[in-house]
Amino acid sequence: MPFAAIVHGLESVNALVGRLVRHLVMAMVLLQFVVVLLRYLFGFSHMMLVEGVLYMHAFLFMLAAGYTLLLDRHVRVDVFYGRLGPRGRAAIDLFGGIVLLLPPMIVLAWYSWPSVRNSWAILEGAISVGGIPASFVLKTLVPAFCLLVGLQGIALVLRSAYTLARGTPIPERTRP
Numbered sequence: 001m002p003f004a005a006i007v008h009g010l011e012s013v014n015a016l017v018g019r020l021v022r023h024l025v026m027a028m029v030l031l032q033f034v035v036v037l038l039r040y041l042f043g044f045s046h047m048m049l050v051e052g053v054l055y056m057h058a059f060l061f062m063l064a065a066g067y068t069l070l071l072d073r074h075v076r077v078d079v080f081y082g083r084l085g086p087r088g089r090a091a092i093d094l095f096g097g098i099v100l101l102l103p104p105m106i107v108l109a110w111y112s113w114p115s116v117r118n119s120w121a122i123l124e125g126a127i128s129v130g131g132i133p134a135s136f137v138l139k140t141l142v143p144a145f146c147l148l149v150g151l152q153g154i155a156l157v158l159r160s161a162y163t164l165a166r167g168t169p170i171p172e173r174t175r176p
Helices: 002-021 024-042 047-063 065-070 086-121 135-166
Strands: none
Touching (some): 002 047, 002 135, 024 047, 047 065, 047 135, 086 135
């Protein structure tokens, strides 16, 4: 089934990214533990360590958003959705994807790109004195977020359109 293969291909991008960035949770907790330990036991603090936690959190949040949508774990204001059948849910997901999800991703990517481009042009430095000299990397997370959520949004729209047209959902493949 080629249509299902396209949807699964789009979803596999976020599945891979999600499997990679979820390891940042433990690294972030461990680094924060080290920061607290160094500060309160040894009176030592370094901005690069503190910003390391911030960078990991930014990477985790921005890059895992598409993965969260893939797993249907995003925040949903569920007034009617839970009581609807597959076609009703597909109609809401189709509308939400086309009207509420994809346009903001396009606008955000479009308007953030000049800032990202300029930041890379000058290799913009640290946020704080003594911090990680790579603000340009953090700014790059905005269009990356848009791309990943946008890809997952397209997969959601295609999946919903298929369900509305055929009356049955696309067969699921094993999700991570």
